[in-house]
Amino acid sequence: MNCTEFDEQITPAVDDRLREDEAIAFRDHASVCPACRRSYEAELSTRNLIRQRVHMVRTPGSVAASIVDRLASERTAGTPAIFRRWSPSVYRSVLAVAAVVAAVYLISSPGFSDDPGFPAMREDVFAHSIVTYAGVMGGQMKPDIESAHPDVLQAFFAGKTSFPVRVHTVRDFTPVGAMLHESGGVPLAQVLYNAGNTTVYVYQTCWQTVQDGRKLQLPTRILSALRSGSAYVEENADGQTMVLWTEGQTLCGAVADMHTQELLAHLDVAPALK
């Protein structure tokens, strides 16, 4: 082995990648050529210095969490343009909200698959929301009023329902519009809140009517939870969450394309979650 050949072998020698015969020739040359030996020792010590002093660091938890959050927001990308008729800034989340409403309904109604009769399901508060949102996304239905001012939206509902309607404060979100529709003759008040590309959908209806189960229905297990004064929270497989709670005569529901704890952090329903 000459000095040029030795130089080419320094790096694999440092990294212990020489075959036995190569290693023997390498050592033989190093024993008779001090300059080459020093070159080998220099690279070895440099490699060792890096390995000893420069360490791998863990990815910050905040970065990992942010990635997961952004992945969740990515999944609604690519929505057809048809859904942009109402408001480009909220259509994605509206779509997601409709999805969670549908999903929650499926979860909540064991009889769904056995009884596909759509007219009957329209009486369900969730199903009604599906119908409403399908119309909103398709452009056939628009919010009755668009405003970022809670008092304007509050005034819109005044005197129109037999139960109190409150335009809630959704932390970090701004109201964007409200709708009032009827289901089986019972009003369903709905308010949309927006922050970036995320929408929180809050609806309210008559709690007594829902308990009666004649015009509006809820699955028994949800009714039981609400009657005990608790809020009911359910998250579907897509990480979309629904919260139901009661306020006096009013049944309130909030739906959003976000995980349970995240949605709860935006809502003031903590007392009902005890």
Next chain:
Amino acid sequence: MKAVGKTPKQHEFETEALPHADLLYNYALRMTNNAADADDLVQETFLKAFRFWDKYEKGTNIRAWLFRIMKNSYINRYRREAKEPDTVDYEEIQNFYNTIRDERSDTHDTPESAFGNLLDDDLAGAISALPEDFRTVVILCDIEGLTYEEIAEFLDCPLGTVRSRLHRGRSLLRTRLTKYARDRGYAVEG
């Protein structure tokens, strides 16, 4: 109440891709030498990977796939900003390398004790000052512990290229560290 759920795609992506975040983060950190930039680069990489997840061939080297996405992102973001050439000028580097090798040949004692006095910032600075191609293999091999074979797959280049870049990268690094040690007044014979 149900446990936190995700779409199947998101679940699969988080299971298969996210465990390699450290590999990407450390590379990004050493390439940008800035934690905030590394954060952005890693996030951008994973978002791109997620968008193109259907393009990833299951069973192939996901680390190499992710790395290439990050490398492209890095090039698009930083090389354009810095207006650097797209490739290293190897002739210039070779000349520089030959020069420093001659200088090193005159060194009778290695400056290990002087290196021991260097600050971690000196080491980080010396690494970040390496030409990009050399820095990449030094990071992947000596910091991240990848094999030559895996680095060759990451960079889509022959093993011999990995070996030669590593050799030159370490030599350049040593020269810079020697200079730092001298500048700081630590004894370096030679």
